[in-house]
Amino acid sequence: KNQVEQSPQSLIILEGKNCTLQCNYTVSPFSNLRWYKQDTGRGPVSLTIMTFSENTKSNGRYTATLDADTKQSSLHITASQLSDSASYICVVRALNDYKLSFGAGTTVTVRA
Amino acid sequence: GAGVSQSPSNKVTEKGKDVELRCDPISGHTALYWYRQSLGQGLEFLIYFQGNSAPDKSGLPSDRFSAERTGGSVSTLTIQRTQQEDSAVYLCASSSSGYQETQYFGPGTRLLVL
Numbered sequence: 243k244n245q246v247e248q249s250p251q252s253l254i255i256l257e258g259k260n261c262t263l264q265c266n267y268t269v270s271p272f273s274n275l276r277w278y279k280q281d282t283g284r285g286p287v288s289l290t291i292m293t294f295s296e297n298t299k300s301n302g303r304y305t306a307t308l309d310a311d312t313k314q315s316s317l318h319i320t321a322s323q324l325s326d327s328a329s330y331i332c333v334v335r336a337l338n339d340y341k342l343s344f345g346a347g348t349t350v351t352v353r354a
Numbered sequence: 355g356a357g358v359s360q361s362p363s364n365k366v367t368e369k370g371k372d373v374e375l376r377c378d379p380i381s382g383h384t385a386l387y388w389y390r391q392s393l394g395q396g397l398e399f400l401i402y403f404q405g406n407s408a409p410d411k412s413g414l415p416s417d418r419f420s421a422e423r424t425g426g427s428v429s430t431l432t433i434q435r436t437q438q439e440d441s442a443v444y445l446c447a448s449s450s451s452g453y454q455e456t457q458y459f460g461p462g463t464r465l466l467v468l
Contacts, residue, residue: 246396285459285460285462286445291456331396343396345396
């Protein structure tokens with residue numbers, strides 16, 4: 243069964259600080275990996291997408307990395323803001339499969 | 355609106371009652387997905403509609419769950435004889451065409467079965 247594991251489950255950081263979220267997956271054959279941000283009471287919104295040949299992708303203060311050999315990804319948040327408080331979900335798609343594999347998410351709380 | 359909309363946003367029901375959840379996808383999107391999100395768990399695939407093709411219902415957890423998509427647009431997810439374990443957030447997503455496209459999610463319906 244394809245799995246996506248995220249860590250930590252939750253974290254609290256002070257406004258202005260950086261943090262890094264981790265995602266390990268076993269999905270194979272690999273097609274792409276997305277990071278989604280889900281605000282409380284809202285649906286997930288795509289932040290980044292990376293394919294096999296890409297090892298880094300940025301979206302503003304969010305930078306995702308991918309190591310397809312070790313099947314690991316990270317999401318780095320720089321200079322965190324209160325609005326970054328949300329759940330961040332790692333989502334992996336297998337080749338030729340419309341079903342996505344979702345991680346359980348990392349809940350980030352940014353405090354002033 | 356421009357995004358995926360879902361209704362109701364919240365639903366509280368008694369065990370044994372039937373509920374119907376609605377999803378309005380982005381106009382023109384041919385693919386539509388239903389997911390269930392339980393606390394502390396990743397999204398669970400329920401069903402996939404693509405154009406006029408037969409839907410993939412392989413994720414529906416029991417025969418109490420069913421879904422329809424009328425006219426290739428609006429979709430309804432029906433849960434019959436609800437159980438307490440059905441309590442979750444039900445998310446709908448749509449994408450423009452094939453499964454490689456970005457899925458755009460609605461805000462979800464929070465279902466609580468008492």
